[in-house]
Amino acid sequence: xxxxxxxxxxxxxxxxxxxxxxxxxxxxxxxxxxxxxxxxxxxxxxxxxxxxxxxxxxxxxxxxxxxxxxxxxxxxxxxxxxxxxxxxxxxxxxxxxxxxxxxxxxxxxxxxxxxxxxxxxxxxxxxxxxxxxxxxxxxxxxxxxxxxxxxxxxxxxxxxxxxxxxxxxxxxxxxxxxxxxxxxxxxxxxxxxxxxxxxxxxxxxxxxxxxxxxxxxxxxxxxxxxxxxxxxxxxxxxxxxxxxxxxxxxxxxxxxxxxxxxxxxxxxxxxxxxxxxxxxxxxxxxxxxxxxxxxxxxxxxxxxxxxxxxxxxxxxxxxxxxxxxxxxxxxxxxxxxxxxxxxxxxxxxxxxxxxxxxxxxxxxxxxxxxxxxxxxxxxxxxxxxxxxxxxxxxxxxxxxxxxxxxxxxxxxxxxxxxxxxxxxxxxxxxxxxxxxxxxxxxxxxxxxxxxxxxxxxxxxxxxxxxxxxxxxxxxxxxxxxxxxxxxxxxxxxxxxxxxxxxxxxxxxxxxxxxxxxxxxxxxxxxxxxxxxxxxxxxxxxxxxxxxxxxxx
Amino acid sequence: xxxxxxxxxxxxxxxxxxxxxxxxxxxxxxxxxxxxxxxxxxxxxxxxxxxxxxxxxxxxxxxxxxxxxxxxxxxxxxxxxxxxxxxxxxxxxxxxxxxxxxxxxxxxxxxxxxxxxxxxxxxxxxxxxxxxxxxxxxxxxxxxxxxxxxxxxxxxxxxxxxxxxxxxxxxxxxxxxxxxxxxxxxxxxxxxxxxxxxxxxxxxxxxxxxxxxxxxxxxxxxxxxxxxxxxxxxxxxxxxxxxxxxxxxxxxxxxxxxxxxxxxxxxxxxxxxxxxxxxxxxxxxxxxxxxxxxxxxxxxxxxxxxxxxxxxxxxxxxxxxxxxxxxxxxxxxx
Numbered sequence: 081x082x083x084x085x086x087x088x089x090x091x092x093x094x095x096x097x098x099x100x101x102x103x104x105x106x107x108x109x110x111x112x113x114x115x116x117x118x119x120x121x122x123x124x125x126x127x128x129x130x131x132x133x134x135x136x137x138x139x140x141x142x143x144x145x146x147x148x149x150x151x152x153x154x155x156x157x158x159x160x161x162x163x164x165x166x167x168x169x170x171x172x173x174x175x176x177x178x179x180x181x182x183x184x185x186x187x188x189x190x191x192x193x194x195x196x197x198x199x200x201x202x203x204x205x206x207x208x209x210x211x212x213x214x215x216x217x218x219x220x221x222x223x224x225x226x227x228x229x230x231x232x233x234x235x236x237x238x239x240x241x242x243x244x245x246x247x248x249x250x251x252x253x254x255x256x257x258x259x260x261x262x263x264x265x266x267x268x269x270x271x272x273x274x275x276x277x278x279x280x281x282x283x284x285x286x287x288x289x290x291x292x293x294x295x296x297x298x299x300x301x302x303x304x305x306x307x308x309x310x311x312x313x314x315x316x317x318x319x320x321x322x323x324x325x326x327x328x329x330x331x332x333x334x335x336x337x338x339x340x341x342x343x344x345x346x347x348x349x350x351x352x353x354x355x356x357x358x359x360x361x362x363x364x365x366x367x368x369x370x371x372x373x374x375x376x377x378x379x380x381x382x383x384x385x386x387x388x389x390x391x392x393x394x395x396x397x398x399x400x401x402x403x404x405x406x407x408x409x410x411x412x413x414x415x416x417x418x419x420x421x422x423x424x425x426x427x428x429x430x431x432x433x434x435x436x437x438x439x440x441x442x443x444x445x446x447x448x449x450x451x452x453x454x455x456x457x458x459x460x461x462x463x464x465x466x467x468x469x470x471x472x473x474x475x476x477x478x479x480x481x482x483x484x485x486x487x488x489x490x491x492x493x494x495x496x497x498x499x500x501x502x503x504x505x506x507x508x509x510x511x512x513x514x515x516x517x518x519x520x521x522x523x524x525x526x527x528x529x530x531x532x533x534x535x536x537x538x539x540x541x542x543x544x545x546x547x548x549x550x551x552x553x554x555x556x557x558x559x560x561x562x563x564x565x566x567x568x569x570x571x572x573x574x575x576x577x578x579x580x581x582x583x584x585x586x587x588x589x590x591x592x593x594x595x596x597x598x599x600x601x602x603x604x605x606x607x608x609x610x611x612x613x614x615x616x617x618x619x620x621x622x623x624x625x626x627x628x629x630x631x632x
Numbered sequence: 633x634x635x636x637x638x639x640x641x642x643x644x645x646x647x648x649x650x651x652x653x654x655x656x657x658x659x660x661x662x663x664x665x666x667x668x669x670x671x672x673x674x675x676x677x678x679x680x681x682x683x684x685x686x687x688x689x690x691x692x693x694x695x696x697x698x699x700x701x702x703x704x705x706x707x708x709x710x711x712x713x714x715x716x717x718x719x720x721x722x723x724x725x726x727x728x729x730x731x732x733x734x735x736x737x738x739x740x741x742x743x744x745x746x747x748x749x750x751x752x753x754x755x756x757x758x759x760x761x762x763x764x765x766x767x768x769x770x771x772x773x774x775x776x777x778x779x780x781x782x783x784x785x786x787x788x789x790x791x792x793x794x795x796x797x798x799x800x801x802x803x804x805x806x807x808x809x810x811x812x813x814x815x816x817x818x819x820x821x822x823x824x825x826x827x828x829x830x831x832x833x834x835x836x837x838x839x840x841x842x843x844x845x846x847x848x849x850x851x852x853x854x855x856x857x858x859x860x861x862x863x864x865x866x867x868x869x870x871x872x873x874x875x876x877x878x879x880x881x882x883x884x885x886x887x888x889x890x891x892x893x894x895x896x897x898x899x900x901x902x903x904x905x906x907x908x909x910x911x912x913x914x915x916x917x918x919x920x921x922x923x924x925x926x927x928x929x930x931x932x933x934x935x936x937x938x939x940x941x942x943x944x945x946x947x948x949x950x951x952x953x954x955x956x957x958x959x960x961x962x963x964x965x966x
Contacts, residue, residue, distance in 0.1 A: 307699060569670055
C-alpha cells in the first residue's frame with residue numbers, strides 16, 4: 081500500500097518534471113522545424129561552412145576561457161571571505177557578488193568608454209594607444225567580470241556550511257593545508273563549483289551584450305547579425321541547433337563530473353565555526369587583488385554611467401526613469417522568480433530521486449532554453465503564441481513563461497544543490513512515522529530546501545531584471561521595463577537618458593542581493609545556534625549539512 | 633511563514649492572470665515601431681489625441697519588429713509598421729504584407745522617390761548618408777570628392793563604420809544597385825583592406841570620431857546635431873557628398889499599413905498624421921531629420937530632401953538585404 085503510493089508519487093513528480101522539460105524545450109522544436117523547412121542540404125552547407133567552423137572554435141574558446149577564469153577568480157575570493165580574517169570580510173562578501181547586477185551590455189559599453197582606444201584611462205595616462213580591448217580579450221574580460229559571481233555564489237554557499245572537523249582530521253593525519261584542500265575540501269566543493277561553472281559556460285554561449293560590444297564573433301553574435309540583416313530564419317535555425325548541440329555536450333560533461341557528489345552525510349560536531357586562517361602579511365596582496373577586481377567590475381561601470389548621467393543632466397535631458405518602469409521591472413522579475421522556482425522543484429526532485437537516462441533527458445530538456453540567445457527563444461514563443469495560443473499572445477503570462485524557459489536552469493541548479501545536502505533518512509523517518517507524503521514534503525523537505533529556493537529565485541530575479549530581447553518581443557504591447565528603456569534610449573543615441581535607467585537597474589538589483597548575502601553570512605557564521613527553538617526559520621538553519629547530525 | 637508565502641504566490645499568479653486578461657481592446661491601434669520611444673512617443677501621443685483613438689506602441693529594433701510580423705503572420709495584432717529604414721519595408725512589400733495606400737496619403741510626400749512603387753509604404757522622415765570627420769584633424773577640403781575614394785590607402789586605419797547597422801547595410805545595397813555587384817565587391821574589399829574600425833551604430837561611430845580613435849566615419853547625418861546640442865565644442869562635422877555621388881544616398885524612415893490590420897482606415901489616418909506639418913516639423917527640429925513634405929522646413933541650414941535625392945532610385949531595391957549581408961560576410965566585413 082505504502083510502496084504503491086510511493087511509486088505513484090514518484091510518477092507524479094516524474095510527469096511534472098517531464099512536462100516542465102518539454103515546455104522548456106519548445107524553442108528547440110521550433111528551431112528543428114525551421115531547419116527542416118530550410119532543407120537538409122542547405123542546412124548541411126551552413127553547418128559545415130568554414131565560417132561556421134571558425135565560429136564554433138571561437139565560441140568554444142571563449143566559453144572555456146571565461147569559465148576557467150571565473151573559477152580561478154571565484155575560489156580564492158570564496159576562501160578569503162569564508163575562511164580567513166580578511167579585513168572588511170563582510171564588505172567584500174557583498175561587493176564581490178555585485179557585478180552580477182550589471183548587464184553585460186552596460187558593463188562592456190562602460191569598459192570600452194574607460195579602457196577603449198583614447199578612452200578615459202589612456203587619456204589619464206597620457207598615452208596615445210593602449211592594447212586594444214576589442215575582440216577575444218575584451219569579450220573574455222567582460223564576460224568573466226560580470227559572470228564569475230555565479231561560481232562564487234554557489235561555491236561560497238557550500239563552503240560556509242562545510243564541516244571543519246574533516247579538514248582538522250586531515251591536518252592531524254599529517255596532510256599539508258594544500259593537500260587537505262585538494263583531497264578533502266575540493267571534492268566537497270566540486271559539485272557547487274561545477275554547477276556554477278556550468279551557468280557561466282552556458283551564459284557565455286548565449287550572451288550577446290559582451291560579444292557585440294567587443295566585436296568578437298561567436299554563434300550568438302552571428303545569430304543576431306543574421307536576424308538583423310539577412311532575415312533568413314532557416315540559416316539562423318541551423319546555427320541555433322548547433323548551439324543546442326554544444327550545450328548538450330557541455331551538460332553531458334558536467335553530468336559525468338558530478339557522479340560522486342553526495343555531500344549530506346558528514347558526521348561531525350555540527351554547528352561550529354572553523355578556525356579562521358590569519359592572513360598576516362597576505363592581507364595586503366589579498367586586498368589589492370580584490371581592489372583591482374572591484375574597480376574593474378564595479379567602479380568603472382558605475383563611474384562611466386555617472387559620467388553620462390552628469391552629461392545628460394547638464395543637457396537638461398530627463399535622465400531618471402519613471403516609477404512605472406521601476407515597478408514593471410520589479411513585478412515581472414518577482415513573478416518570473418516565483419514561477420520559475422516553483423516549476424524547478426519537481427525537476428530537481430526527479431533528477432535527485434530517480435537518476436538515470438530518463439532523468440538525464442529531462443534535465444537536458446530543461447536546460448535547453450538557457451544556452452539559446454534570448455531572441456531565438458522569444459521568436460519561437462512568438463510563433464507559437466500568435467498561431468496556436470492567440471488568447472495568451474503578448475500577455476504577461478507569455479512573458480513570464482519566456483523568462484522561465486530562459487532561466488529555469490538557474491533555479492534547478494540551486495534547488496538541486498540544496499537537495500544534495502538533505503539526508504534522505506529525514507524524509508524516510510517522517511514517512512515511517514506515518515506522515516503523509518504531501519505533509520512530509522511541506523513540513524520536512526520544503527523548509528530544508530529554503531536556502532536553495534531562495535538562491536534560485538534570487539538568481540532568476542537578477543537575470544530577469546537585466547533581460548532584454550525576450551522582453552522586447554514577448555511583453556504586452558506598450559509594456560516597458562528599465563532594460564527596454566536603456567535599449568530604447570541607447571538605440572536613438574540618448575546616452576544620458578539610458579544611463580539613469582542603467583544606474584537604477586544596477587541599484588535595484590544590488591540591494592536585495594546585498595541583503596540576501598548579508599543575511600546568509602550572518603546566519604551561518606553566527607557563533608552559537610540554539611537548537612529546538614521551534615521556529616521554521618531556525619529549523620531551516622539546522623537543516624544545513626553540518627548541522628544535520630547535531631546532537632548537542 | 634509558509635502560509636503567507638503561499639498567499640504571495642497566489643496573489644502574484646492572480647495578478648499575472650488578470651494582467652494577461654486585459655488585452656484585445658478593439659478600439660485601439662497597434663503600432664510596431666522600429667524607432668525609439670524617446671523620439672516616437674510624443675508623436676504617438678499627438679496623433680492619438682488628433683485621431684481620437686488609443687495607440688498602443690511596441691518598440692524594438694526595426695529588424696526585430698519585422699521578424700515579429702513575419703512570425704505572427706495572419707494573427708498579428710499590429711496595424712502599422714514604422715521602420716528605421718526603407719530596406720525592411722521593401723521586404724514586407726515584396727511579401728505583399730502591406731496594404732496599398734490611398735492616393736491622399738501618398739501624394740502628401742513631396743517626392744515620388746520617397747514612396748514605394750507599389751504605393752504600400754511612405755517615407756516619414758529622410759536621412760542623408762554623410763561622412764563625419766574630426767574637425768581637429770581634418771578640414772572639409774581634405775575629404776575626397778567622391779565617397780568611393782575612401783579606398784585610398786591614406787585612409788588606412790582612419791575609417792569607422794557600422795557593418796551591422798541597418799542604415800549602413802541599406803547604403804551598401806544601394807551601391808550594389810548603382811555600381812553593380814562586382815564593383816561593389818571590389819570597393820568593399822579595398823575598404824576592408826584599409827582596416828576600418830567597426831562600431832555598433834551611428835552614435836558609437838561619432839564618439840569614435842570625436843575621441844580621435846578614427847578620423848572619419850560613415851554615418852546618417854542626424855545623430856551629430858544632438859551631440860552638438862549637448863556640447864557645442866564637439867569636434868565633429870558632417871560632410872554631405874554632392875548630388876549624384878554614391879555617397880549621397882538618402883534613405884527614409886517609413887511606415888505602412890499591415891495587410892492583416894483589423895483597422896486599416898484608422899491605420900491610414902495615423903500615416904496621414906505622421907505626414908502632417910506638425911509631426912514633420914517635430915522630426916526636423918527635435919531629431920534633425922529631413923521632412924518629406926513641402927509644408928515643413930528642415931532644421932537650420934540642413935538641405936531640403938529634393939536636393940539630395942538620387943535620380944530615379946527605387947528604395948524598394950533596398951529590400952535585398954540578404955545579398956548585402958552575404959556580400960559583407962564574403963569580404964570579411966561582418
